[in-house]
Structure formats: C-alpha cells, structure tokens
Amino acid sequence: MSQSPTLVSGLEPPYYTAVFTSVRPDHPEGYGETLERMHARVQDVPGFLGYESARTPGGIGITVAYFRDLESLHAWRDDAEHRAAKQYGREHWYERYSVHIGRVEDSYHHER
Amino acid sequence: MSQSPTLVSGLEPPYYTAVFTSVRPDHPEGYGETLERMHARVQDVPGFLGYESARTPGGIGITVAYFRDLESLHAWRDDAEHRAAKQYGREHWYERYSVHIGRVEDSYHHER
Numbered sequence: 001m002s003q004s005p006t007l008v009s010g011l012e013p014p015y016y017t018a019v020f021t022s023v024r025p026d027h028p029e030g031y032g033e034t035l036e037r038m039h040a041r042v043q044d045v046p047g048f049l050g051y052e053s054a055r056t057p058g059g060i061g062i063t064v065a066y067f068r069d070l071e072s073l074h075a076w077r078d079d080a081e082h083r084a085a086k087q088y089g090r091e092h093w094y095e096r097y098s099v100h101i102g103r104v105e106d107s108y109h110h111e112r
Numbered sequence: 113m114s115q116s117p118t119l120v121s122g123l124e125p126p127y128y129t130a131v132f133t134s135v136r137p138d139h140p141e142g143y144g145e146t147l148e149r150m151h152a153r154v155q156d157v158p159g160f161l162g163y164e165s166a167r168t169p170g171g172i173g174i175t176v177a178y179f180r181d182l183e184s185l186h187a188w189r190d191d192a193e194h195r196a197a198k199q200y201g202r203e204h205w206y207e208r209y210s211v212h213i214g215r216v217e218d219s220y221h222h223e224r
Contacts, residue, residue, distance in 0.1 A: 004135055004207060005171055007133050007135065007172065007208060007210045008133070008210065009210045016214075017129075017131060017214050019129060019176055021119050021120070021164050021166075021176070022119075023116055023119065024195070048218075052133050052174060053165040053168070054133075054168045054172050054173055055166050055168055056166045056167055056168075057169070059117055059166060060119065060165075062115045062164060062165075062174040062176060064131055064133070064176075064212075090222055090224070095223075095224055096121075096223045097119070098119045098120065098219065098221045098222075099220055100129060100130055100176075100216045100219045101216065101217055101218040101219065101222075102216050102217065103214055104213065105213055105214065106155050106212075106213040107210065107211060107212045108206060108210070109208070109209070109211075110202055110210075111207075111208045112202070112206065112207055
C-alpha cells in the first residue's frame with residue numbers, strides 16, 4: 001500500500017489561500033509537463049507555504065495554494081512563466097475555472 | 113457523454129469559504145447517506161452560497177463551501193446534526209483533515 005497522503009497543516013493565521021476550481025478533459029496534452037515545471041517554480045516564491053490538489057475523474061478539480069501574505073500570492077500570480085502557462089491553459093485545457101483569493105482567519109487540523 | 117460540471121461563480125466579494133481537506137478510505141460505510149443528508153440540510157442555512165467537492169482516488173479530498181458571511185458559516189458549523197456527523201466522521205472515516213476559514217477578497221471566473 002502506498003503512503004497515506006499528507007495535508008498542509010500547522011499554518012499560523014493569518015495566511016492567504018488561492019482556491020482554483022476547474023473543469024478540463026482528463027489528460028490534456030502537455031499538462032503534466034507544465035504542472036511539473038510550475039510545481040518546481042512556485043517553491044522559489046518567498047512566502048509560498050504549500051498546496052494541495054484533488055480531482056474527481058470526469059468531475060471538477062480543486063487546487064488550494066497557501067501563501068504567507070498577499071504580496072507572495074501576487075508575486076506568484078504575476079510570475080512571467082506562470083502567466084504564460086495560465087494563458088496556454090485558458091486556450092487549450094480549461095473549459096472553465098474560478099479563482100477565489102481569501103485571507104484565512106481561522107484553521108484547525110484533526111489527526112486520528 | 114454526461115453534462116459538463118458547473119462551478120460556483122459570480123459571487124460578489126467579500127464572502128467566506130470553508131476549505132476542508134481530508135484523507136479517508138475510498139468508500140467508508142455510511143458515508144454516502146450522511147453526505148446526502150448534509151447536502152440537503154445545508155441548503156436551508158441562510159447565507160449558504162454553494163459548495164464544490166473533488167477527490168483523487170487514493171489521494172486527498174477537497175471540499176470548498178461558500179457563505180455570505182461569518183455568521184452563516186458559523187450557523188452551519190454549529191448545526192447539531194452537522195456536529196454529530198462530524199463527530200462520527202472523526203471517529204470512523206477520516207484519517208486526518210484540515211479546515212481553513214477564509215474571507216474572500218477577490219475572485220474571477222473564466223469560461224471558454
């Protein structure tokens with residue numbers, strides 16, 4: 001059996017989340033490579049705290065990215081390679097998506 | 113082919129999100145029935161604006177619930193049947209979960 005997935009936890013509010021919900025085909029061309037590049041790239045953004053992603057096959061995908069403050073979130077939003085990837089995604093992969101930028105004021109974690 | 117999934121969109125900030133991330137077995141006993149009951153019940157909470165859910169098989173699940181204000185979010189958090197379901201879930205279903213309560217200050221939607 002594979003290792004049990006971990007979750008982002010233990011962050012001290014306030015922090016920021018970008019909730020990205022999307023509808024796209026199951027395996028769009030070039031998607032995996034771009035995701036891998038973006039995954040590596042976002043690690044270098046000061047104030048990036050982690051992210052989680054889930055996707056129901058044939059359903060929607062939700063990604064939540066965590067940032068220390070709005071400045072770090074905006075730094076990632078405005079990153080040139082990230083912008084290019086988003087532009088490509090809008091044209092080739094995503095049927096639709098929404099982004100919700102929030103300030104987290106409260107959080108808790110449960111572990112059995 | 114089934115209908116393309118819709119997303120929660122068009123909400124006017126500020127509003128609130130509860131981001132619920134979890135790790136649990138794929139098909140825990142009694143889960144579907146409880147989910148259905150909670151789904152019906154939350155519709156009656158004034159200020160509830162919708163929710164989305166995604167789950168990677170064998171991976172994590174993410175649910176995002178949207179509320180008009182913190183009062184409506186807390187009304188749902190404190191609902192007696194919801195509390196009982198959460199208690200049961202902690203004991204029987206979830207290996208771990210996190211909740212992040214955020215105030216959404218900015219959002220946008222893209223549709224091809």
